[in-house]
Amino acid sequence: MATPDTTLTNLLDLDREGLEAFLGGLGEKPFRATQLLKWIYQFGVDDFDAMSNLSRALRDKLHACAEIRSPEVVSEQHATDGTIKWLVRVDSGNCVETVFIPEDGRGTLCISSQVGCALDCGFCSTAQQGFNRNLSLAEIMGQLWLANRALGCTPRRERIVSNVVFMGMGEPLLNFDNAVKAMRLMMDDNAYGLSKRRVTLSTSGVVPALDRLSQVCDVALAVSLHAPDNGLRDQLVPINRKYPLEELLAACRRYVDAQHHKAKVTFQYVMLDGVNDSPAHARALVRLLRDLPAKVNLIPFNMFPGSGYRCSGPEAIERFRGILIKAGLVTVTRKTRGDNIDAACGQLAGSVDDRTRRRLRRLVVKEAVR
Ligand code: SAH
Numbered sequence: 001m002a003t004p005d006t007t008l009t010n011l012l013d014l015d016r017e018g019l020e021a022f023l024g025g026l027g028e029k030p031f032r033a034t035q036l037l038k039w040i041y042q043f044g045v046d047d048f049d050a051m052s053n054l055s056r057a058l059r060d061k062l063h064a065c066a067e068i069r070s071p072e073v074v075s076e077q078h079a080t081d082g083t084i085k086w087l088v089r090v091d092s093g094n095c096v097e098t099v100f101i102p103e104d105g106r107g108t109l110c111i112s113s114q115v116g117c118a119l120d121c122g123f124c125s126t127a128q129q130g131f132n133r134n135l136s137l138a139e140i141m142g143q144l145w146l147a148n149r150a151l152g153c154t155p156r157r158e159r160i161v162s163n164v165v166f167m168g169m170g171e172p173l174l175n176f177d178n179a180v181k182a183m184r185l186m187m188d189d190n191a192y193g194l195s196k197r198r199v200t201l202s203t204s205g206v207v208p209a210l211d212r213l214s215q216v217c218d219v220a221l222a223v224s225l226h227a228p229d230n231g232l233r234d235q236l237v238p239i240n241r242k243y244p245l246e247e248l249l250a251a252c253r254r255y256v257d258a259q260h261h262k263a264k265v266t267f268q269y270v271m272l273d274g275v276n277d278s279p280a281h282a283r284a285l286v287r288l289l290r291d292l293p294a295k296v297n298l299i300p301f302n303m304f305p306g307s308g309y310r311c312s313g314p315e316a317i318e319r320f321r322g323i324l325i326k327a328g329l330v331t332v333t334r335k336t337r338g339d340n341i342d343a344a345c346g347q348l349a350g351s352v353d354d355r356t357r358r359r360l361r362r363l364v365v366k367e368a369v370r
Contacts, residue, residue, distance in 0.1 A: 008067040011040060012138035012145065015181040016188060026061050034190045040068055041141075041191040044149045070142030071096075076150065083338030086146065090115060090139050093353035094132050096169050098143040099343045100151065100161065107151075108163040111143045113179055114170025116352035119204055120238050121224075123270055124346045125304040126169045130354025134175040140182040143168075144192065161192075165200040167222070169348050172201050173209035180217050187219075196220065197263060207243040210251045214258040221255055222266040222297070223248065227276050228284035236276070249292060256293055264293040264330070270301050270346070271312035271320070282323035295330040302336060302344040 014022055019033040035053055039045045046068040048059045074087040074095055084100040096112040115132035117124070144164060151160045164186055166172040172179040179201065185191045186199050202222040203210060210221075227233035233240040240248075252265045267289065271277050285296070298321055301311035312320070317333055324331040336344050354360070 007065075009065060010138045011036065011066055011068050012070060012141045013136055015137065015185055016191075022066075026058070026065075028058060032058065037185075037188065037190045041145065041185070042193075044145065046070075069138070070146045070149075071139055073146060073150070077341040077343070079338040079341045079343060081337055083341065083343050084150075085338060085341050085343035086143075086150070087350065088112075088139075088143060088146070090135065095351040096135065096139075096143075097343070097348040097350045098147060098168060099338060099348070100147055101337050102160070106162040107160040108165055109144060109147050109161045110165050110167045111140060112168035112170050112348070112350070113140060113166055113172040113175045115350065116354065116356075117170050118174060118356070119171050120358065121204065121226075121236060123226075123236065123272060123301060123307060123309050125307070125342075125349050126346070128304075128306070128358070129169075129349050129352040130356040130358040132353050132355050134178060135170070137178045137181050140178055141185060144186065162194070163198045163200070164194060165202060165222070167200070167202045167345065169350055171204060171206065173203045173206040173213065176209050176212065180213070183217055183219050196261065200266070202268070204237050204239050205243050205248040205251075206239065207247050207251045210248075210255060214255040218260055220263055220266070221252070222268055223252060224270075225267040225285075226270050226272075228281055228288050232276060232281075236272075245288065249288065252292060252294075262293065264295045266295050266297055268297045268299055270299045271317050272301050273310040273312045273316070275309065277312040277316045277320055279319060279323055282320045286324060286327040286329060289329060295332075296324055298331060298333045299345050300333065300336055302339060302347050304342070304347055304349075 009022060016033055019036060020030040023032045039051045048062045071088045071090045074089050077085045082102045086098045087095050088098055089095050094115045096115055098112060099110040101108045114134050116129045117126045118131040119127060121127050147161055183199050186194050187196060196218050197220050200220040200222050202224060204224045226236045230240060230244045233245060256262055256265060298317060301309055321331050321333055338344055
């Protein structure tokens with residue numbers, strides 16, 4: 001990997017305010033930020049000389065002190081269903097994964113917010129990788145930038161990425177500032193111009209950060225619920241021990257109330273055979289979500305080596321869905337995409353230099369029980 005020139009400011013690391021301040025430091029007017037945002041994000045340009053509406057003098061200044069540098073793509077895999085997965089190097093020891101999922105009439109980019117994940121959900125492959133660090137703004141925006149470049153859609157109206165979901169590696173609310181800056185850029189008309197309903201933040205339930213989010217950013221919200229009671233959720237999503245269901249659902253309610261569009265919250269529920277998939281669980285889920293504008297996404301569990309869980313059978317999933325639908329809850333079973341390249345939900349592993357030593361601890365436990 002080429003060593004980055006640390007004397008240069010990477011413009012992907014600046015939000016609009018940051019870009020305006022940076023240009024101000026060069027003696028330039030704030031409207032230059034709009035021009036730069038368009039070149040970078042709508043036209044996918046990384047060469048200042050191609051920015052034809054900037055003066056020669058400004059281009060020279062930018063050459064001397066700035067760059068536009070996305071993380072490097074290590075590999076690009078194509079699944080039989082059209083899903084594309086990029087392994088993206090963010091530094092000499094770490095890679096994250098980004099996934100593009102084409103569907104009828106839209107293209108969803110699933111991006112990572114952290115190198116690994118600090119939470120320890122037992123059914124998630126990213127969790128097994130441990131955690132290293134938060135991604136910078138440039139590393140988050142860089143995933144969208146490089147996907148657009150790779151998909152070959154530079155002029156804005158021909159763009160193929162129509163939706164962005166923070167459902168890759170990491171917990172975006174634990175990288176709050178950069179996630180918020182990234183979402184604002186994604187929705188900025190002069191950058192990507194995505195609508196609020198097409199940017200989704202997914203969280204396992206970091207309640208104080210969710211409240212902060214409702215104050216600063218209006219995006220679609222997805223919550224990884226996975227269990228209808230605290231006993232089970234404590235096991236499956238350990239952050240529940242800190243922020244139990246009552247607190248999480250109250251925060252979801254506050255989020256909806258603070259939103260302009262009052263959109264429904266999507267509750268994600270991974271279907272684990274014999275663990276959370278009985279009719280009693282479904283009925284408990286109905287009671288839990290009764291007073292919220294909610295819809296439910298059932299996610300068939302995606303296997304990965306050493307997970308110890310199995311996916312519920314199709315009949316169990318249908319029965320579960322039937323109970324929810326009968327109770328009036330909009331419920332869809334998510335189609336598993338990209339699984340022949342391990343790009344499905346919870347299969348993203350990247351390559352994490354694990355500072356938590358979680359992987360090592362798991363190996364030791366496995367050896368001990370052998
Ligand atoms: N940390 C955030 C963002 C990750 S989103 C969150 O928890 O919401 C990834 C989604 O895939 C989450 O809903 C997660 O719970 C789910 N998931 C994780 N592992 C999975 C697996 N093996 N099979 C199916 N879904 C999984």
